[in-house]
Structure formats: C-alpha cells, structure tokens
Amino acid sequence: MDYDATHFEPGTSLPERIGSTPLLRLDLAVRDLPGIKLLAKAEWANPGGSVKDRAGASMVQDARDRGLLTPGKTILDASSGNTGIAFAMLGAALGFPVHLAMPANVSLERKRILRAYGASVEWTDPDKGSDGAILRARELAANDPDYFCYMDQYSNDANWLAHYRTTGPEIWEQTAGRVTHFVAGLGTTGTFMGTARLLKGLNPAIQAISFQPDSPFHGLEGLKHLGASMVPRIYDPHQADRQLEVETEAAYDMARRLAREQGLLVGISAAAAVHASLQIAREEAAAGRQAVIVTVLPDSADKYLSERFWEEE
Numbered sequence: 001m002d003y004d005a006t007h008f009e010p011g012t013s014l015p016e017r018i019g020s021t022p023l024l025r026l027d028l029a030v031r032d033l034p035g036i037k038l039l040a041k042a043e044w045a046n047p048g049g050s051v052k053d054r055a056g057a058s059m060v061q062d063a064r065d066r067g068l069l070t071p072g073k074t075i076l077d078a079s080s081g082n083t084g085i086a087f088a089m090l091g092a093a094l095g096f097p098v099h100l101a102m103p104a105n106v107s108l109e110r111k112r113i114l115r116a117y118g119a120s121v122e123w124t125d126p127d128k129g130s131d132g133a134i135l136r137a138r139e140l141a142a143n144d145p146d147y148f149c150y151m152d153q154y155s156n157d158a159n160w161l162a163h164y165r166t167t168g169p170e171i172w173e174q175t176a177g178r179v180t181h182f183v184a185g186l187g188t189t190g191t192f193m194g195t196a197r198l199l200k201g202l203n204p205a206i207q208a209i210s211f212q213p214d215s216p217f218h219g220l221e222g223l224k225h226l227g228a229s230m231v232p233r234i235y236d237p238h239q240a241d242r243q244l245e246v247e248t249e250a251a252y253d254m255a256r257r258l259a260r261e262q263g264l265l266v267g268i269s270a271a272a273a274v275h276a277s278l279q280i281a282r283e284e285a286a287a288g289r290q291a292v293i294v295t296v297l298p299d300s301a302d303k304y305l306s307e308r309f310w311e312e313e
Contacts, residue, residue: 013093014047014089014090014093015057015061015090015093017046017047018046018047018048018053018054018057019046019054019166019167019170020170021041021042021043021045021046021170022041022042022045023039023040023041023042023170023171023174023175023294024039024040024041024042024264024297025037025038025039026038026039026040026262026264026274028261028262029262029274029278029281030278030281030285033281033282033284033285034285035284035285035288035289035290035291036281036284036285036290036291036293037291037292037293038274038277038278038281038293038295039174039175039179039292039293039294039295040270040273040274040277040294040295040296040297041167041170041171041294041295041296041297042297043296043297043298043299044267044297044299044300044302047089048082048085048086048089048090049082049085049299049300049302049303050082050085050086050267050298050299051082051167051191051296051298051299052082052083052085052086052298053086053089054162054163054166054167055083055086055153055158055159055160055162055163055188055190055191056083056086056087056089056090057086057090057162058158058159058161058162058165059151059153059156059158059159059162060075060087060090060094060096060151061158062156062158063149063151063158068149069096069149070149071095073096073147073148073149074096074097074098074099074147074148074149075087075090075091075096075097075098075099075148075149075151076098076099076100076137076140076141076148076149076150076151077100077101077137077150077151077152077153078100078101078102078130078133078134078136078137078153078154079100079101079102079130079133079153080102080103080106080129080130080133080187080221080222081102081106081107081110081221081222081303082110082222082298082299082303083153083188084098084100084102084110084114084119084121085110085113085114085117087100087119087151088100088113088114088117088118088119089117091117091119092117092118096149097120098117098118098119098120099119099120099121099122099140099148100114100119100120100121100122100137101121101122101124101133101134101136101137101140102114102121102122102123102124102133103123103124103125103126103128103129103130103132103133104123104124104125104126105126106221107221107303107304107306107307108306109302109303109304109305109306110303113303122136122140124136129224129229130187130224130229131229131230134154134230137150137152138150138152153188153190154188154230154232154233154234155232155233155234156234157234159188159190159194159234160189160190160191160193160194160197160234161194162190162194163190163191163193163194163195163198164194164195164197164198165194165198167191167194167195167198167296168194168195168196168197168198168199169198171195171199171294172198172199172202175292175294177202177203178292179199179203179206179292179293179294180205180206180207180290180291180292180293181206181207181208181209181277181280181284181291181292181293181294182195182196182199182206182207182208182209182293182294182295183209183210183211183273183276183277183280183293183294183295184196184209184210184211184273184295184296185210185211185212185220185222185223185246185269185272185273185276185296185298186210186211186212186223186224186226186235187222187223187224187269188232188234189210189232189234189235190232190234191296191298192208192210192239192240193234193235193236193239195296196208196210196239196240197239200239207241207242207280208239208240208241209240209241209242209243209244209276209280210239210240210242210243210244211243211244211245211246211272211273211276212224212225212226212243212244212245212246213225213245213246213247213248213272214245214246214247214248215247215248216228216229218248219248219251219252219268220246220248220251220268220269220272221267221268221269221304222267222268222269222298223269223272244276244279246272246275246276250272250275251268251269251271251272251275252268252271252309252312254271254272254274254275255267255268255270255271255301255304255309255310256309256310256312258271258274259301259310265300265301265302266297266299266300266301267297267298267299267300267301267303267304268304268307269298269299270296270297270298270299270300273295273296273297273298274295274297276295277293277295280293281293
C-alpha cells in the first residue's frame with residue numbers, strides 16, 4: 001500500500017509525552033487499615049523514567065521562551081541523577097549540548113544512561129553530596145555565562161511550577177477531588193512545593209506532608225537533609241502541614257518488600273515515600289478516620305539494581 005505523506009497524522013513529540021502518569025492503588029499495603037486508600041503516581045512512565053522529566057521540560061521551555069537558551073548554548077546544571085538524565089534526554093531531542101555537575105557516587109546505572117544520551121559530566125566529591133555539585137555548577141556558570149545556560153533547578157521557579165501545572169491537577173482529577181493527604185520527599189523541593197500549593201489551593205483541608213532523610217549521612221538518592229544542606233531557594237517550609245524523617249534502612253526494607261510482596265519495583269526515594277505514607281495511613285486508621293493518601297513514586301528500580309541492599313534479607 002502506498003502512503004500519502006500529506007495525509008499522515010503527526011505523532012507525539014517527546015516533550016509532549018511527559019506527564020499524565022498513572023495513579024496506582026497500593027491496596028495490599030493498607031489491607032489491614034480500614035477506611036484508608038493509598039495511591040501513588042508512577043512517574044517512571046515519563047519518557048526519561050522519572051518525575052524530573054516534568055521539571056526539566058518546564059525549565060528548558062521557560063529558558064527558551066525568555067531567550068536564555070538559544071542555539072549554540074549548552075544546558076548546565078547540578079544534579080544527583082534524575083534531573084540530569086531529564087536534561088540529557090531533552091538536550092539530545094532538542095539539539096542542545098548538556099553539561100552536568102554530579103556527585104561521583106551516584107548509581108552505575110545513572111552514569112551509563114547519561115553516557116548513552118551523550119551528556120558531559122563533571123564528577124564532584126561524593127562527600128560533599130549535591131551541595132558540592134551545586135557549587136561547581138555555579139562556578140562554571142559564572143566563568144562562562146555566554147557558553148552555558150544555567151538552569152539552577154534549586155532556585156528556578158519553573159521547577160515547582162511544573163508540578164503546580166501538571167502533577168497537582170492530575171492528582172486532583174484522578175482522585176475526583178477526594179485526596180485528603182499529599183506526601184512527597186524533599187530534594188530540590190519542587191515536586192512537593194508545586195503539588196502542595198495546587199492541591200491546598202483547591203481544598204485547604206488537604207494535609208501536605210513532606211519528608212526528608214533522618215541524617216545528613218544517608219543513602220536516599222535525590223533527597224536532601226535540609227538541616228545540614230544548602231536549602232533550595234524555591235523551598236517554603238510553611239507549605240508543609242507536617243514534616244517527617246525517613247531512615248535509609250527503612251527505605252531499603254520497603255523497596256524489597258514492595259518488590260517481593262507486591263511485584264512493584266521502585267527506586268529508593270519512592271520506597272521512602274511509601275514508608276512515610278504508611279506512617280500517616282496507620283495514624284489515620286488508628287484515629288478511626290477515612291483518608292485518601294496520595295504520594296509520588298519518583299522513579300522505578302532500574303537505576304538502582306546494582307545496589308547491594310537488594311541482596312539482603
């Protein structure tokens with residue numbers, strides 16, 4: 001059969017595939033908690049495999065709209081992994097080189113993905129965490145502002161606005177407005193800030209609960225212990241009705257449990273999100289209240305399978 005190109009319907013571009021992720025029901029996790037529903041956004045359904053595709057696309061589009069990212073410029077940012085991958089993917093798709101500063105101890109899978117996309121990476125001191133990467137990115141941007149377009153995800157309002165415009169409305173629509181609690185981790189803080197602002201604007205009674213690692217020395221990639229780190233400019237602590245802390249081992253254990261008991265392979269920060277959400281779920285059930293708790297699963301386990309904790313019992 002011959003095809004006439006003039007009548008061929010165009011497909012969907014890569015940036016247009018970002019968002020509209022499924023909301024999963026974690027029924028097994030709350031089977032012993034009457035009146036509680038636990039739902040989670042499966043953000044690995046984004047083309048770059050994580051929630052950071054949303055912020056990455058928003059920041060790139062904003063920079064282009066404002067004339068900051070123009071042909072010949074290189075996208076620059078600091079990242080602990082997923083935002084860097086989002087920029088690498090978008091840069092390859094849109095024709096912009098990408099240069100990243102990233103702690104050297106990120107997972108092997110992240111390193112291979114970035115190499116596959118052709119991104120240039122400077123590996124920073126792992127002992128300095130994401131803060132060390134931020135300082136290096138700032139130095140590069142200051143030294144060559146004409147060469148780099150510095151996204152600065154920790155200070156960029158287009159980061160949280162991505163979630164205000166997409167993640168929050170999706171959760172509201174997918175729950176038919178019945179969400180009572182929103183739980184999310186703090187890294188750049190963009191996911192929590194944007195989603196919480198939108199949901200609480202629609203219903204001020206919704207409880208917005210943030211969580212972070214319980215120690216400056218932790219294994220929760222992508223999350224920050226804000227008490228011992230550079231606090232993102234976009235962060236507003238007053239947006240949270242409550243703040244929780246999650247231990248690394250608790251997140252590791254939850255990742256194994258979700259895989260072995262529910263057939264759900266998720267990343268470390270996603271496992272931490274389920275752990276924090278279950279704390280809220282147990283409290284609400286103990287008080288005899290009904291609740292619809294929604295959290296975000298930032299990515300799947302495919303970037304963490306080389307981690308040794310999977311082999312532990």
